[in-house]
Amino acid sequence: MNGSWLQRLTEGLGRTREQLSGQLNVLMRRGPDLDEEFWSELEDALIGADMGVTAVTEIVERLRDSAARRALPDAEAVIDHLAEEIAAELTLDAEDFLETSPVTVLLVGVNGTGKTTTLGKIAKQASDAGRRVLLGSADTFRAAADEQLAIWSERAGVPVVRGERGTDPAAVAFDTLARARETGADLVLIDTAGRLHTKTDLMEELAKVRRVVERESEAPVRVLMVLDATTGQNGLVQAKRFDETLGLDGIALTKLDGTAKGGIALAVVRELGVPVLRIGVGEGVDDLRPFVAAEFARALVGR
Amino acid sequence: MFQNLSDRLKQVFDKLSGRGRLSEADVDAAMREIRMALLEADVNFRVVKEFVARVRERCLGAEVTASLTPGQTVVKIVLDELTDLMGGTESRLVLSGRIPAVIMVVGLQGSGKTTATAKLANLLRKQGRSPLMVAADVYRPAAIDQLEALGRELDVPVYRGAEGEDPVRIAKAGVKEAVARMRDTVIVDTAGRLHVDEQMMEEAALIKAAVKPDQVLLVVDSMTGQDAVNVASAFAERVDFDGVVLTKLDGDSRGGAALSVKAVTGKPVKFASLGEKTDSLEPFHPDRMARRILGMGDVVSLIEKAQEVADETELKEAGERLRKAEFTLDDFLIQLRQVRKMGSLSDVLAMLPGAKGLKAIRESDIDERALDRTTAIITSMTAKERAKPQVINGSRRERIARGSGATVQEVNQLLAQFAQAKKLLKQFQGGKGKRPRGMGFPGLGGPF
Numbered sequence: 105m106n107g108s109w110l111q112r113l114t115e116g117l118g119r120t121r122e123q124l125s126g127q128l129n130v131l132m133r134r135g136p137d138l139d140e141e142f143w144s145e146l147e148d149a150l151i152g153a154d155m156g157v158t159a160v161t162e163i164v165e166r167l168r169d170s171a172a173r174r175a176l177p178d179a180e181a182v183i184d185h186l187a188e189e190i191a192a193e194l195t196l197d198a199e200d201f202l203e204t205s206p207v208t209v210l211l212v213g214v215n216g217t218g219k220t221t222t223l224g225k226i227a228k229q230a231s232d233a234g235r236r237v238l239l240g241s242a243d244t245f246r247a248a249a250d251e252q253l254a255i256w257s258e259r260a261g262v263p264v265v266r267g268e269r270g271t272d273p274a275a276v277a278f279d280t281l282a283r284a285r286e287t288g289a290d291l292v293l294i295d296t297a298g299r300l301h302t303k304t305d306l307m308e309e310l311a312k313v314r315r316v317v318e319r320e321s322e323a324p325v326r327v328l329m330v331l332d333a334t335t336g337q338n339g340l341v342q343a344k345r346f347d348e349t350l351g352l353d354g355i356a357l358t359k360l361d362g363t364a365k366g367g368i369a370l371a372v373v374r375e376l377g378v379p380v381l382r383i384g385v386g387e388g389v390d391d392l393r394p395f396v397a398a399e400f401a402r403a404l405v406g407r
Numbered sequence: 408m409f410q411n412l413s414d415r416l417k418q419v420f421d422k423l424s425g426r427g428r429l430s431e432a433d434v435d436a437a438m439r440e441i442r443m444a445l446l447e448a449d450v451n452f453r454v455v456k457e458f459v460a461r462v463r464e465r466c467l468g469a470e471v472t473a474s475l476t477p478g479q480t481v482v483k484i485v486l487d488e489l490t491d492l493m494g495g496t497e498s499r500l501v502l503s504g505r506i507p508a509v510i511m512v513v514g515l516q517g518s519g520k521t522t523a524t525a526k527l528a529n530l531l532r533k534q535g536r537s538p539l540m541v542a543a544d545v546y547r548p549a550a551i552d553q554l555e556a557l558g559r560e561l562d563v564p565v566y567r568g569a570e571g572e573d574p575v576r577i578a579k580a581g582v583k584e585a586v587a588r589m590r591d592t593v594i595v596d597t598a599g600r601l602h603v604d605e606q607m608m609e610e611a612a613l614i615k616a617a618v619k620p621d622q623v624l625l626v627v628d629s630m631t632g633q634d635a636v637n638v639a640s641a642f643a644e645r646v647d648f649d650g651v652v653l654t655k656l657d658g659d660s661r662g663g664a665a666l667s668v669k670a671v672t673g674k675p676v677k678f679a680s681l682g683e684k685t686d687s688l689e690p691f692h693p694d695r696m697a698r699r700i701l702g703m704g705d706v707v708s709l710i711e712k713a714q715e716v717a718d719e720t721e722l723k724e725a726g727e728r729l730r731k732a733e734f735t736l737d738d739f740l741i742q743l744r745q746v747r748k749m750g751s752l753s754d755v756l757a758m759l760p761g762a763k764g765l766k767a768i769r770e771s772d773i774d775e776r777a778l779d780r781t782t783a784i785i786t787s788m789t790a791k792e793r794a795k796p797q798v799i800n801g802s803r804r805e806r807i808a809r810g811s812g813a814t815v816q817e818v819n820q821l822l823a824q825f826a827q828a829k830k831l832l833k834q835f836q837g838g839k840g841k842r843p844r845g846m847g848f849p850g851l852g853g854p855f
Binding site: 148151152153154156157158214215216217218245246247248249251252255269300301302303332334335336337338339341342359362363364365367368387 | 442443446447448449451452453515516517518519547549550552553554555556557560600603628630631632633634635637638655657658659660661663664683
C-alpha cells in the first residue's frame, strides 16, 4: 500500500487535473528563482487547493520569512519546506479510535459527503479483520438510505439494525445498541442522515441521538465527521457547527481521488484540532485508507 | 464568519475621509479587499483575477474617484459586474414543443442530482406538465430506490430498467415509456461518479446522443470549492450542458461556485435548490446571488425564509389575540419557536445587510441559550398558568423554576417582562404611546 494512494492521486486524473492541479510543478518548471512571481503563483496554487485565503497568506508570509532566514536556495527547497510544515500541522497526537475495541462510532456530516459509503467500507474492512461489527441505520430521512446501508451490510457480511423511514433516529440508535449488548459487537457503526449544519432543529435531533448513544452504549462513543474533499471554505463552518453540537473526534476526508485536493481539511485541523483519520481515494473498499500526514501534505503542494 | 464586502471597503475608505480624490493606491487597497471577499466565497482564483482586473479598470474611472461616497460606488460596481457575469436576469428553462420533452440531469455523486431530479419533476408538474422520471443511475447502491421513493411521494411515475441493464438503453426505453403512458416530459437521472472520469463522461455523452434532450442540466453543490471549475469545464467539453442547478443553498456557504461555473463555461445557473423538501427548487436570481457571494445579506431570502417556516394559522391566531391585547405566554412561545425555526439568531441576523457591523453581533453576545431558557420556563407552566400568569404564586414559581432548570429569579424576571410587554401592548391598542419597540424579553434584544 506504500505510496499507492499517492500514485492513485496522480494516476487516472487525466487531462483535467493536468490543466489546473499540477501548478506547483509548473512553478518548478519556470525555474528556481524566488522572485515575486514565484510567491504570487505559490499563493494561487495553495488557494486553488482550497486551503483558504487567510491561511495561505499567513503560510506564504511565514515561508518567505524562513526562506530568507534559512537561506533556502531555490523554489524546490521552499516547496519541500512547505510540505514539511503542512505535515507538521496535520500531525496530531490523537488515537485512531476506529482501531480501538470496543467502540461505538456515530457518522455525521452534511448531505452528499459519502457517509453511508464510508461507513460501509469501514464495516467491510473491520469485518475482514475479524471484528464483530454491527451497523445501525439512523438515517430515517433520505429515501432509500437504509437500503443503501443494507447493501453494504450484505457485502460486509455484518448485521444491520434498520428503522422505518420517518421514525425517530434516536430510537433506531437505541435499538442498535440494545442489539450490540445482546450480540457483543465490538464495533458499532451508526449512520445518520446528512444535514446542513445550519438547520437548528436537525442539529438538535442529532444531539439527541448522541445523548441516547452515550447513555446506551457500553463501549466508548466517538463521533466521526465525513467531509467531502471538494468542499470549499464552508467546510470549516460545517466542522465548527458539528463540533459545537456533538464534539468531533475525527474526520474522514472523502472524494480525494478527483481533482480536488482537500485543502479545507488543513483549516479544520488547524482550527479545531480534530484529526483526519481516514481518506477516501476511490470507489473500492480498499480505497478508504488511513491518513498519512506527510503523504497528504506532499499531494497538497503537488510533489 | 467572514466579513462582508461593504464592511471591508468601509474600513479602507474610512481611512481616506477628509481627503479629496482617490489615488490609484487607494483603489488597489479596495481591490485587495474585493479579492479576499471573492476568494473566501470560493470563487475560483483565476476567475477572481480577471474579475478584479476588470473592476479595477472601472473604478479608476471618474465614477468612483469623483464620488463623495467611493465605498458605496465601488460596492455598486462590484455588485453590477457580478450580477452581469452571472447572467443578468433570470434564465429560464426552455423546452421545445416536442412531446415528450426530454431533460437530462448530470453531475457528480453527492451533488444532489437525484433529489434535484425529483424537485424538477415537481416544479414542472406544478406548471401543468406531466413528467416521468427515468432512473439511469445504475451504479450507486439504492439510487434507483431513492428516485422511486421520491416518485411515490410526488405521485410522479418512475421508469427503471431491468437489473444490470445498460443506462443508455434504460434512457431510451424511458422515453418510449413516457410516450406509452402519455407523459409529456421525461427527466433522466444519470449516474454520477465521485469525480470526473472518462467512463462517466462517455456514458453521459452516449445517453445524450440516444435521447437528444431539449435541456441538459448540470447539478453543482454550492459548497464546492475551487474544484467547481474543473468539474464544470469537463462536463461542458464532453457533454455540453445548457444550464446549472445549484444545490444546498439553504446552507450558509457563499456559493462562489456559481460565479466560477458561469465564468468558465458561459452556462447560466437556472435553478437554485434551497431545502430538503421536494418543493424547494426555485428560479435562480443572479442579483441575490451576487449579494450572497459578497456576504452582503439577502433580505429577500430572509423574508422568504420567514414565510417558509412560519406556521400561518398559528401566527394568525396569535396576531388576532395580539390585536385584542389578549396576548398570552402561549402566543409568546409560538413566536419564540418561529424565530428558532429560522436557524440560530446570529444566522438570521447575518442575513440582514449591515447587521454584521453591529457590535453585539460581531461579539456574538446574543444569548442563544436565553431563548432556550425562556422556552423551557414557559413549557414548564400549566396551560392555565400560561393563559393567566397572574395565578402564578410563590409555590407555583418554585415548581416552574424546578421544572425548567431555571432560578426563581429568572421566572420572576420573565413574568415581569411579560407583564410589561402586555401593558405596552394595551397602550398601543388604546392609541396611547408609541408602538412598543421590541418586547424586551431575554435573548431577543431590541427590534431587528
